[in-house]
Amino acid sequence: MCPQKSKTFQVYNASTRRWVKYDREQGRIVDCKKSEGPYANIPKYRKAHS
């Protein structure tokens, strides 16, 4: 059985040096972290391209 995809994930934006949160249900970025470091308890996005 495939593990269920989480509702949200986070991605690091090197330009702003901040992590952003993406919501799969809304299909968009919903938040940008104000401080450094990743969000707690939110999985990180794994890039498909090299």
Place this chain on the structure above:
Amino acid sequence: MIIWCPNQLCECTKLISPKPKTGFFMFSSREDTRKLRTSIKKTFVDSGFHLINAMERVGSDDVYCKICEQILSSAFGVALITKYTPPPSLYNIYLEIGLMRAFGKEVLILTPDRSLIASDLEGKGVLPYTNENDLEHGIHTWIDQIPARIQDYNTFAEIYLKESKDYEKFFDYSRKAIMFGDFDLPVRRLDEVFNGKASSNTRLSRRLRSEVNSFLEFAKRAEKQQ
């Protein structure tokens, strides 16, 4: 994406030819900074980038429209502001910086004195310098960060394509990567999504399809000229 004309306040109907790896250079021609400007342009050219300015190709008819067109076709902006920049030119530079930022384009503001820059910009994108070497080093540092930005744009393009099938945003991010000089992955991906085998099954508006294809045409032509 609708581009609202800042002049007529209606939808812009011009076909904008994108100029990848090109920056829009904002400065005062009434100020004696020719030597400095030449050195700035050379620093960009040495790294494979090109700067255009409002003095180029601006005729007597609708100057504002032509400047806006140059801004829209550029990848980024570079502004030079010194204590000798006369007020009429300074206002124009700030208007152009505002337009660029509103269109989502990064602007690098070069100044010998940080306090000369409008405080509302909160120092964002400001590169203070004390001499020409300093300035050259700062520009190189900014250019060195471009590959990381390209990687980001490609990642976000991938997310919008795969996660939400938001083709508009996928195109926007891919376009950003191409404008900064990545002619490989984003071009291939746009071609595949909008013209590939599976594209006929993808529900895309005719407007978006034609916008992407005309952009790809310009981008491929620009790549050959590199």
